[in-house]
Amino acid sequence: MPGHSAPLSTRRRRVVVAGAWVALALLGAGSFVGGAAFASAQPEAAVAPTVSAVPTPAPTATGPVIERRPQPTAAAAPTIVRTCSVDALASAGGLGTFQGTIREASTGSILFDRAGDQFSRTASVMKVLTSAAALAVLGPDHRVTTTVVRGATPGEVVLVGGGDVTLASGSSNIYNDSASMSDLANQVKAAWAADSSTAGSAITAITLDASLFSGETWQSSWNRIEQTEGSTAEVTALMVDGDRANPSADTSPRGDDPVARAGAAFRSALGSLASGARLAEGSAAAGAGALGSVQSAPVSTMVQEAVLRSDNTEAEMLARLTAIALGAGSSFSALQAAIPAALHDAYGLDPTGLVIVDGSGLSDDDAVSARYITLLMDKVNAREGSLGVLLDGLPVADQTGTLSYRFTGANSVVDGKVMAKTGSIDSGNMLAGVVHAADGSVLTFAFFALGSQLGSGREALDALTVGVYECGNALSNG
Missing domain, CATH: 3.40.710.10 (DD-peptidase/beta-lactamase superfamily)
Structure with missing residues (x-):
């Protein structure tokens, strides 16, 4: 309150602060005097020439080194526990x-x-x-070709098997996108009629060329029941319907002469043009002119x-x-x-x-x-x-x-x-x-x-x- 002196604790704090300022002033003056006295006591030869001084970095404070625990570079993969038994x-x-x-x-x-x-x-x-x-x-895109070429004698054509067992005797069979003997026969009839040397004449001989495949047509270790009950056929390069008696059935009895069955199907498809044609196995002459061809579905199919x-x-x-x-x-x-x-x-x-x-x-x-x-x-x-x-x-x-x-x-x-x-x-x-x-x-x-x-x-x-x-x-x- 006005007219009263400050409390004791406050006066003591003021005395301490004032004393601190006096001490700081005396220390500063002492440092200055001491520095001047030290400088005046040095020989003149020791005075360094005036140069631009490079400041020395202040020392860095050091403390205890903390070692970090080693850390994994990646998390370990979980281990598969294989305990399930069959x-x-x-x-x-x-x-x-x-x-x-x-x-x-x-x-x-x-x-x-x-x-x-x-x-x-x-x-x-x-x-x-x-x-x-x-x-x-x-x-996957390869297709198998069946062709018909002119024979070596007048009135002869050669049906050349390319190995396509899926060739249909008629317009279709169990196989997807199969080529048809009907289509092949229509091409041959058109080409035969368009050639002045054969137009109006009949096809009198059909040679069946299955020479692309060689050797035995039946594997000796197979059971013949597979043929008679209908799960497989003789292996020949000329065939129709996989040699099935029923072209639309998966399992159907197979014959003992797939080549002859294919020839008969081709002659039938030619109709009156070749109704009396003789069928015989043989080979096409090199370079014989083509009369028609059809292609199978691709290998992928x-x-x-x-x-x-x-x-x-x-x-x-x-x-x-x-x-x-x-x-x-x-x-x-x-x-x-x-x-x-x-x-x-x-x-x-x-x-x-x-x-x-x-x-x-x-x-x-x-x-x-x-x-x-x-x-x-x-x-x-x-x-x-x-x-x-x-x-x-x-x-x-x-x-x-x-x-x-x-x-x-x-x-x-x-x-x-x-x-x-x-x-x-x-x-x-x-x-x-x-x-x-x-x-x-x-x-x-x-x-x-x-x-x-x-x-x-x-x-x-x-x-x-x-x-x-x-x-x-x-x-x-x-």
């Missing part, structure tokens, strides 16, 4: 003698293997190898038909044409050189140990390992080269082709998730393809049930495949 399913009695391999498709890592390095008969799984080789050598429907005759055609294109020959024996070489050169697959005696897999003498097939299936799944054509043609579980009636009931969990080639012969059942598993992983597999029965073998293979689907990438080899 061993019991792979040991089922219905499988007979089992051989099989399962791979993780993107890495090629083997997740499961039982005698997968053994080379065994394949049944129709062989068509996967044949188709892959044909796509690599012939190409025929490959998909061969694997979807498991068409043995179509597969044999593709195998033989592949061998011819490679210069390996035109007989059954040429396939041993051609198919392994094509798969090695196109896809880098080691041919060691492969035994290829046919293109369809009907023979017990074929020998391929499950590991080899899964390596090829990895490439099919990746659509390497033109193999996407093959992938898209594989039968789909409970939906298409030879799998349309399998994986039913409790096994229907894999509907649309398994794409695979089936195989069944008297000595076993096989299945190989791609599984899109429940956990999102993609696995390739090849299973051989050697010595199994048709019904029980297929059921056991289906159950094993469902187990693989459920395990996915957690599949254990134990």
Whole structure:
């Protein structure tokens, strides 16, 4: 309040502050006097010349060094725990003698293997190898040509087979986009009438040239029941309807002379122009003038038909044409050189140990390992080269082709998730393809049930495949 002195604590603070200022002033004066006295005491010689001085950096304060704990450059990938087993399913009695391999498709890592390095008969799984080789050598756009040329004698024409077993005797047959004998005959009739030297005259002889294929027309290890019951035909370069008695039926009895049947179909299509023409086998003369030609559907279409429907005759055609294109020959024996070489050169697959005696897999003498097939299936799944054509043609579980009636009931969990080639012969059942598993992983597999029965073998293979689907990438080899 006015008229009162400041409190004691306040006066003490003022005294302390004033004392501090006095001390600072005395220190400053002492420093100045001391500095002057020091300078006056130095000899004159020690006085440095006047130069522009480089300032010395002030010392940096230091403290204790803190060591950082080492840090990982990247987070460690989670470890896959493989504890899911299909061993019991792979040991089922219905499988007979089992051989099989399962791979993780993107890495090629083997997740499961039982005698997968053994080379065994394949049944129709062989068509996967044949188709892959044909796509690599012939190409997906290649078409097979059937031609008619003038013969060496008056009134003669030569029907030259190019290997097209899908050629229709009439306007159509079971094969997609097949060429027709009717179209070929119409071309010949038009050309015959347009030539003044033949117009108005009849065709008196039809020579049938099937010389493109050589050697035996029936593989000696095949069972003739396949012909009489209708699953395959003699292998010839000139044929109609796959030599089926019923062109629109998948399975239909085949004859013992496909070339003669093709000749008869051509003569019939020519109508009155050649109603009395003589049929005989022979060869076209080099440089003979063309009277007409037709082309098959592309190889891409025929490959998909061969694997979807498991068409043995179509597969044999593709195998033989592949061998011819490679210069390996035109007989059954040429396939041993051609198919392994094509798969090695196109896809880098080691041919060691492969035994290829046919293109369809009907023979017990074929020998391929499950590991080899899964390596090829990895490439099919990746659509390497033109193999996407093959992938898209594989039968789909409970939906298409030879799998349309399998994986039913409790096994229907894999509907649309398994794409695979089936195989069944008297000595076993096989299945190989791609599984899109429940956990999102993609696995390739090849299973051989050697010595199994048709019904029980297929059921056991289906159950094993469902187990693989459920395990996915957690599949254990134990």
